[in-house]
Amino acid sequence: MSAKVYADNSDWNRLFAHRLKGLFAAAALMLFGTTAQSQETIKVGILHSLSGTMAISETTLKDTMLMLIDEQNKKGGLLGRQLEPVVVDPASNWPLFAEKARELLQKDKVAAIYGCWTSVSRKSVLPVIEELNGLLFYPVQYEGEESSKNVFYTGAAPNQQAIPAVDYLMKDLKVKRWVLAGTDYVYPRTTNKILEAYLKAKGVKDKDILINYTPFGHSDWQSIVADIKKFGSTGKKTAVVSTINGDANVPFYKELGNQGVSAEKIPVVAFSVGEEELSGIDTAPLVGHLAAWNYFMSVDTPENANFIKKWHAFIKNPKRVTNDPMEAHYIGFNMWVKAVEKAKTTDPDAVAKAMIGMEFPNLTGGIAKMNKAHHLSKPVLIGEIQDDGQFETVWQTKGLVDGDAWSDYLPEDRYIIADWTPPINCGNYNTKTKKCSGQKY
């Protein structure tokens, strides 16, 4: 029954999106039709869901991109040409992501695409981007074990988020027992596989690890929280490592509060809860729970203050928050601009070559650098949730951590590296057999 309902739903959404697009086109014609540019514009594709479950997170990223493009145009555009955003709505529908990506590359001929949130949407877009040789900037923390010639991963790899967070819990909070709780899909499953291997390598026993998966949008957390409480009552310090994604977090934290599981007793460190997600919750019972990111809105640097100011001016609402994936787009976009200027063309191959080694300052301090595996170097911050919905940084790495596409803790991936410079030029090169597996990504 459920499958049928959802199938119908997506068809409807598609129809709806189609209509909307027609409207968009008409509006655009009215706006730009009269002031036709003498020179052709450079088109930038924005592939974020504006409806459906992921709209909550992705709509903000669309606005971020519009702001960055607008700002660049005010500076005189790129290569003497104006930038033109092309917004499409994949409606939280994974196959539609691929369809829309194809449309952006073939019909609109965009120079680069900024988009996707969930790993499953990225996996759906990958074959299209590689076939048509486009460029995708992916701004969200993810599970790693991937490196494509056509994708730049501006979010965190597991070694830039999950591993440092676990290190912090182990060393600073002396955590001995671990609950790995996640939503049931590829990102939490892979991350938990890496974390389990890492914890076992550090001498944590099987009986001290509890793994639990729940469906998207899960709202009845009673028994799971009761299990966590039971698991944590043995006298050893227990922590929850949460890869729970999306709005299922809200009832989860509520239930923790109701059952009296406070951050002092059993802290929860989350990898998918940021300022945007917290803005929909009463944060009082959450104070002290943790999150690991590469960016917090509360970080006190001049660059960040400037970014927040520009964001508030653009969105015309001083209450809106900024978050980590927004910073990722900010860095990704600015690096792409510099790479295009360096290559003097928007040709994907030339830009991709110019991107490697490109540097741009992080909003949280330090200089992000694009490495050979198409990942960034970033600082890792651990923050505690405050009652105003912001994070207070309680720990951070010394210096920057370089993004590692293939985890060193999974036995099957230990010898795999990604290097997109000659002579290797491969996303999954085995350093032992000295061979590229030939698998595309």
Next chain:
Amino acid sequence: MTRSMMARGLLTFCLLRALGGWVPWVAVSGLLTSPVVTANEDTAVFAAATNSLKTATLNEMEKAVEELAAVHDPRVPQVLKALLEGRLYYTKDAGRMVYAAATADGFEITDVISGGKIGTVEKFAIKKVAINNTLRASLNQLIARLELSVGDPAQRLSAVKAMSKTIAPESALLLRQQLTVEQDKSVREAIRTALALADIASADKDARLKAIENLKGNLDPEVYNRLNALLEKDQDFFIEPDADIRNAAEAVIKNISFKLQLYRLAETAFFGLSLGAVLVLSAIGLAITFGVMGVINMAHGELMMLGAYTTYVVQLLMPQHIDLSLFVAIPAAFILAGLFGIAIERGIIRFLYGRPLETLLATFGVSLFLQQLVRSLFSPLNRSVVTPAWMSGSVEINSVLSLTLNRFYIIVFSVLVFLALLSVLNKTRLGLEVRAVAQNRSMAKAMGVRTGWVDAMTFGLGSGVAGVAGVALSQLTNVGPNLGQAYIVDSFMVVVFGGVGNLWGTLVAGLSLGIANKFLEPYAGAVLAKILLLVFIIIFIQKRPRGLFPQRGRAAEG
């Protein structure tokens, strides 16, 4: 809750004396015996200790806070509390320690040392003194200790519980003295447990055996862990050499485990009931529109969503009375969703009676329309609905079993809604007409029943109940445009399983599905449990297409 001041004073004095003997509590004993200093020196010491908070890094804070707690000054608890609650700031220019309270146009700040009001400043002029979890835990303990002189039984209880973890033999005597004067039952119980745990570690075999015997049936997790530790092996040898002690401990553990299992069973049953209550609540409106009228209403979930958004709007309108907001939201949601329901019925569905496929598609269109409507009105982001204080937290029955209040109230609420609906259908004229039209439309019409009006009212009633369910859901899940979609499938499942056209069927089906789900979940996991239930229902429907309580006789033919 409140007890006589005399008894409290005496108790806390004794308890403080008892605390003074503990090694980690030296700070408190120092506080009690420190000589009284003159006011000026006092302020200087206090100011210095307070100011050190501002320069300390998170790692140095622990020491700084302990030093501050050791200062003998009445202002100290206030500072510690403000630090814990995140109200302690310092001004960026002068570095003055201040308390800050957020107001409409910035922060109103008060000097910590003098207590004088300074005025209102912008946010960037002050900086918060940051704390972390470790610090929060020690602050809580320090404050509990400092406030013992005015503490209530709950605070004394937590102090005793904290002590039972790090027991020192020489203090057992003091605790025994305390036991003779302690009036509060739960505190006495906690002291007894702490004493027994202390005795287990002693050298006297008889005392140890007696202590183990005394712990029989004690559900404190600390007791279970300590007894289990007696049975642990180091390679092949028991850590505990005395076999008698081991046997005694094993017997007590058996007793405790049995009790634990019993309470866990009760807990799971409660979880199941509460999930079932949610299912019943979300399905019962559908039981009327789908069950009685036979309309497949795909927009049912969206009507619940409207109810949830009504709660949000009501809370926006009366921010001062959050505790009462739900009582306003329930009738408001009923009326709003009911009106929407009537509009849907009059505007669309009445043209489609007898054409289920078209009804399904049309109502599905309505559901998309309603989703987009709230998306445009309220943004696609989830809205935050505040849980009233009386619905937060839980009732602790013992250290294993505690019932969360929001779930408890929702069970009660769903029973009330069920009874109300049952009496409307069975006891009122509208109910009579609804049943008449459902059983035989043309005959009812011939008897002078305005069937069109009855259709509209029935649909309005079912929709209104959906709106009321939405108010309850706003306390459990996210209030967003997708709220309805998450519940529509479950609602249909319950109604079909229970038997179309039967409210009792919906109640029994909802509760049994909820309980079955919760008993499966620990073994199968949340994802698999749901799949198993769905498979079960498919098989069940194959065998009994009309559900648990099929309509029989003439009524079934309509």
